[in-house]
Amino acid sequence: MASPTKSPTKPRADLRRGLSRSENETTPVTPPTRFISSNLSTPGSAYGKEDDAVIIELSPRYLKAGIEGESHPQIRYDFTPEKAQKLGDYRQYLPGYTRQESKNGAWGEGHELWRNDLKNFDLGLLSDKVERAVREIYNKHLLLDTGHARLVLVVPGLLPHPVLATILQTILERWSFPTVTLFPTPVTALVAAGVRSGLVIEIGWEETTVTAVYEYREVFARRSTRASKLLTRKFVEWAEKRLPHGCMLDLETVEEFLARIARHVCDDKEKQAADNTGTSDTIDVQWPTSSFTQQVTFLRSELKAEIQQSLLGNDIEEEGHADDEELPVQQVIYNVLLNLPPDIRGICISRMMFIGDGADQLGLQSLITKSFSRHLEAKGWSTIQGKKVRRRREGLSELAQGRVQPVDVRHSDTIWTEKAETEERYLREKHKHIQPATYGVVRQIDTLGSWAGASLLGTLKVKSFVEIQRERFLSHGLVGASRDLDVSVLQQRMSTIGLRPKAGERTSWTLAGWG
Structure with missing residues (x-):
């Protein structure tokens, strides 16, 4: 009799391995990668992933850095004398150590990355400062690998070529960034404001720049040396005569004082509130010294006059005697708008915006705007100025007002019909919710x-x-830049007719507004 066939069974080792695996796996296991078919994205593929660009804003006093898509930068790197000192230099920790700022042409030199006057300026020191700042930004704050993601630099519209070339050469030689994109400061400020055209007033460290931008293109720009550097120097000269001996007048103390007191001095609302409450015109401040603080009293009117003198200059009659580089801020704004076509001028004057460290001080913006309004009312939009021209214009306006006659209603030829009334009512109802754009104000x-x-x-x-x-910049430098401002149109025409640049062939690129 044949023995019954036995069903195939698993070995005991396999059974034990399966039981132990089922007991240990209490949570479901998800595959490490998933493939999702999509026409717009490939999440399962590593080739379609692109790192977010790193954005660095350059200024003579600081660097702001962060990742694209954020509303504000992650780090602000200020250039100070402590960050530029050598290793092992601990003089600032010694008792009684005070750093005196020079009041000649080198005022604030230790706090600058570059300056406009490049005579006797060390570009090698500029390269070392940029390298140290970028390394610290990436290694301590952004925590990213340097050189893999795209780099976007936001630089001022008026920048010396040696400074720009040194910064680009330092970044591209030290790290392997594939591309570096440059954006001008006025255009990016317009984008952040949500408009396409406007007048950007940048109160920087060494100069104030006024730039008219129309449809994201810089149309006209002028600058003046009346900025934060001149303001701090004038304040130090003014305060030395009023402060007792031993008070600190370094740059950090002066800037902090101006930032705190500018609102109470320049804002008219604060002045009205002080007048209503019966507050005195004096301001008491605990001014720091080398060992302690000392109470100092300032007059509000004298402080406002000093700030106004540094930025806005004297009266309108004396502005014609100033140099082109020392024009008051309201005069620079007026000159820029006067050189624009009337349609662009009407758009820019109603979209004025302030940027820069000097503009962050509350009260200065309203002070400059009101001063410009008074300047415009006094001069008008005429290139011919003078006392005789003003008197003749006033006489002609009075003569024209005297000849104006009332309109006789009997000679009206307008025929009012029901159809015209219906069309007017329809247009009024159609444009009821449309707000007209502000123009010329x-x-x-x-x-x-x-x-x-x-x-x-x-x-x-x-x-x-x-x-x-x-590769192109390291091969040719800034000399390889083209003068053509619209290179993309030429590239599109070449691609349509089949003339594409060969591999390794040098193609033209431009510096745009920096050229």
Whole structure:
């Protein structure tokens, strides 16, 4: 009799292994990678992933850095004498150590990355400062690998070529950034404000720049030396005569005092509140010394006059005697708007915005805007100025007003019909919810800043006029830049007829407004 066949069974080792695996796995296991078919994205593929660009805003006093898509930078790196000292230099920790700022042409020299006057300026020191700042930003704050992601630099519209070339050469030689994109400060400030055209007033460290931008293109720009550097120097000269001996007058103390007191001095609302409450015109301040603080009293009117003298100059009659580089801020704004066509002028004057460290001081913006309004009312939009011209204009206006006659209603030829009334009612109802754009009126708008505008442009993957390739810049430098401001049109025409640049062939690129 045949023995019954036995069913195939698993070995005991396999059974034990399966039981132990089922007991240990209490949570479901998800595959490490998933493949999702999509026409717009490939999450399962590592080739379609692109790192977010790093945005760095350059200024003579600081660097602001962060990742695109953020509303504000993650780090602000200020250039101070302590950060530029050598290793092992601990003089600032010694008792009784005070750093005296020079009041000659080198005022604030230890706090600058570069200056406009490049005579006797060490570009090698500039390169070392930029390298140390970028390394600290990436290694301590952003925590990213340097050189893999795209780099976007937000630089001022008026920048010396040696400074720009040194910064680009330092960044592209030390690290392997594939491309470096340049965005001008005025355009990114407009993007952050949500407008396409406007007048950008940048109160910087060494100069104040006024730039008219129309449809994201810089149309006209002028600058003046009346900025934060001149303001702090004038204040030190004014305070030395009133402060007792031993009070500290270094740059950090002066800037902190001006930032705190500018609102109470320059704002008219604060002055009205003080007058209503019966507060005196004096301001008591605990001024720091080398060992303790000392109470100092200032007059509000004298402080306001000193700030106004540094930025806005004297009266209108004396402005014609100033140099072109020392014009008051309201005069620079007026000259820029006067050189614009009437249609662009009407758009820019109603979209005035302030950027820069000097503009962050509350009260200065309203003070400059009101001074410009008075300047405009006194001069008007005429290139011919003078006392005789003003008197003749006033006489002609009085003569024209005397000849105006009332309109006789009997000679009206307008025929009012029911159809015209219906059309007017329809148009009025149609445009009821449409607000007309502000045009030709002095108005100030707010902006989130140049860095926020560059972050928005980087998120939208907007290409700039200046896209610097690493290999081309290291081969030719700034000399390889073309003068053509619209290179993209030429590239499109070449691609349509089949003339594409060969591999390794040098293609033209431009510096746009920096050229």
